[in-house]
Amino acid sequence: MKWLDDGQLAHLRNVAAEPALDDLPYEIDEVLGAGGMGVVYCVRDRRLGRRIALKVLNNPAPRAEDRSRMLREARIIAALEHPGIVPLYDIGTLADGRSYYTMQFVQGRTMTDVLAEQIMPLAETLRLFLKIGEAVAFAHSRDVIHRDLKPANIMLGSFGAVFVMDWGIAKLLGHGRDDDTDGDDSKHSDGDHSFAGDDSDDHVPQLHTAALTAEARDAHSDLPARSDSSTSLPGEMLTKPGAVVGTPAFMAPEQRSGNPQAHSKQTDVFALGSLLFFMIGGKPPGPEAELRSLRSGERGNKGTRVPRPLQAIMRKAMHRDAGQRYADAGALTMDIERYLSNLPVTAYKENIIEKAFRLIARYRFVAFLLLAYVLVRIVMYYLTRL
Amino acid sequence: MSKPVLGIILGIIFGALDGLSAIFYPATRQADILMGIVIGSSIKGFIVGIIVGFVARKVQSQRAMIIIGFLVGLFFAFLTSLAQTMSDQPAYWLEIMVPGSIVGMILGYATQKYGATPAEKQ
Ligand SMILES: Nc1ncnc2c1ncn2[C@@H]1O[C@H](COP(=O)(O)OP(=O)(O)O)[C@@H](O)[C@H]1O
Numbered sequence: 001m002k003w004l005d006d007g008q009l010a011h012l013r014n015v016a017a018e019p020a021l022d023d024l025p026y027e028i029d030e031v032l033g034a035g036g037m038g039v040v041y042c043v044r045d046r047r048l049g050r051r052i053a054l055k056v057l058n059n060p061a062p063r064a065e066d067r068s069r070m071l072r073e074a075r076i077i078a079a080l081e082h083p084g085i086v087p088l089y090d091i092g093t094l095a096d097g098r099s100y101y102t103m104q105f106v107q108g109r110t111m112t113d114v115l116a117e118q119i120m121p122l123a124e125t126l127r128l129f130l131k132i133g134e135a136v137a138f139a140h141s142r143d144v145i146h147r148d149l150k151p152a153n154i155m156l157g158s159f160g161a162v163f164v165m166d167w168g169i170a171k172l173l174g175h176g177r178d179d180d181t182d183g184d185d186s187k188h189s190d191g192d193h194s195f196a197g198d199d200s201d202d203h204v205p206q207l208h209t210a211a212l213t214a215e216a217r218d219a220h221s222d223l224p225a226r227s228d229s230s231t232s233l234p235g236e237m238l239t240k241p242g243a244v245v246g247t248p249a250f251m252a253p254e255q256r257s258g259n260p261q262a263h264s265k266q267t268d269v270f271a272l273g274s275l276l277f278f279m280i281g282g283k284p285p286g287p288e289a290e291l292r293s294l295r296s297g298e299r300g301n302k303g304t305r306v307p308r309p310l311q312a313i314m315r316k317a318m319h320r321d322a323g324q325r326y327a328d329a330g331a332l333t334m335d336i337e338r339y340l341s342n343l344p345v346t347a348y349k350e351n352i353i354e355k356a357f358r359l360i361a362r363y364r365f366v367a368f369l370l371l372a373y374v375l376v377r378i379v380m381y382y383l384t385r386l
Numbered sequence: 387m388s389k390p391v392l393g394i395i396l397g398i399i400f401g402a403l404d405g406l407s408a409i410f411y412p413a414t415r416q417a418d419i420l421m422g423i424v425i426g427s428s429i430k431g432f433i434v435g436i437i438v439g440f441v442a443r444k445v446q447s448q449r450a451m452i453i454i455g456f457l458v459g460l461f462f463a464f465l466t467s468l469a470q471t472m473s474d475q476p477a478y479w480l481e482i483m484v485p486g487s488i489v490g491m492i493l494g495y496a497t498q499k500y501g502a503t504p505a506e507k508q
């Protein structure tokens with residue numbers, strides 16, 4: 001490993017080693033998983049005797065002047081109280097300088113794992129998606145954006161609960177020095193900007209270093225270990241082996257350009273659109289053409305074509321131009337709700353035949369009764385003529 | 387729209403249309419007779435609609451409302467036919483009672499499904 005200097009080795013060790021939780025009242029139970037930005041542990045809180053999740057970020061210590069700003073933002077995230085949002089418990093810095101935060105430990109599986117195993121029927125998928133969308137919509141209504149919505153950040157708990165986690169906090173802590181990295185931010189944007197179809201392994205480190213500060217990024221931009229840990233995540237590779245199609249597909253074009261100022265509610269809307277696509281078809285979205293051929297249904301089956309209003313909703317959510325997308329997650333979920341109740345959706349202009357079928361579906365039972373009424377009348381008319 | 391109001395409106399509309407279908411029968415094709423049937427049928431629809439609408443406020447089940455609508459519609463259609471025989475007009479038992487009960491079902495279902503539930507009182 002000649003090409004690694006001491007600093008890089010030290011960093012690698014940091015990532016691999018269990019963190020020293022000296023003055024914290026936590027004992028590490030197990031490693032829950034590792035993502036691009038850090039490692040998540042299940043820890044036992046000695047005082048309260050409960051299990052919580054602790055995430056240690058691979059970033060160097062934040063500077064003092066950044067701390068107060070980070071704390072301010074963390075307070076906003078901590079204030080999010082919603083059944084679909086994993087509550088943030090605490091943030092802090094370890095003795096070795098790395099940032100950590102603790103949150104509710106969720107007993108369940110990530111959406112990545114669930115989708116790798118089975119694809120749900122369309123109606124069920126939409127209802128599940130609505131729960132996610134509502135959680136994000138709630139955050140948007142409080143002006144909080146998530147910034148990293150993807151299947152790995154959504155967990156399905158017991159009793160049908162859905163949790164969205166990692167609320168901007170990883171980026172918040174990791175991007176401690178955004179404000180003054182200036183032009184450097186474009187550095188991790190030199191990867192491929194198109195959808196998943198043509199992404200390959202070597203883009204992963206770039207994507208994940210997005211969370212690191214410029215210095216850290218420059219130092220480790222080609223660490224092989226990073227892409228290894230990422231590719232080994234269950235479910236991250238779903239279409240073809242070797243082609244990592246996890247995160248990039250969920251990033252809006254403006255997000256991929258690396259400008260942190262470009263994050264907006266519409267960035268989350270883009271990710272939600274991609275997520276819906278993923279949940280419906282079992283694979284992340286690729287080029288535009290794929291939307292038209294997207295099929296829902298069991299993997300392996302031919303599946304059924306996704307109805308056009310739903311396609312239009314996804315197309316609008318994933319529009320290249322952020323201004324053309326839904327204004328926020330609330331608007332997106334509203335359109336899905338309208339679709340589910342057979343109401344016209346804002347994203348799609350239906351033709352007269354589609355409208356007729358939608359109305360029949362909406363007033364299904366009444367339509368059935370009216371038909372029965374007419375039939376009865378006709379039958380009786382002929383009976384009396386006999 | 388509240389359930390009773392929706393019931394009244396739909397009741398009058400469906401009642402009128404139901405009465406209008408008498409146009410297909412030669413015996414009732416004259417304008418004055420037809421007019422009488424349409425008005426009578428609208429009044430019947432109004433009564434069924436308001437009853438069903440108020441019941442839908444109390445009963446929350448959709449299935450129950452279809453059955454209730456059916457029974458209320460059937461009962462008033464029965465009364466109409468009875469009134470006809472008693473006034474020595476030719477009786478159309480089936481022709482009135484079968485469609486009448488279907489209209490009742492439509493009213494029962496529609497008021498429950500599309501009528502607004504008033505906010506819970508504490
Ligand atoms: N609060 C939590 N409760 C239970 N498991 C968690 C929690 N947070 C994260 N995990 C698990 O740890 C894994 C790694 O999380 P993370 O570091 O955020 O990476 P990513 O979200 O990119 O997968 C997740 O995929 C999930 O399985």
Ligand SMILES: [Mg+2]
Pocket residue numbers: 035152153165166
């Ligand atoms: Mg995560």
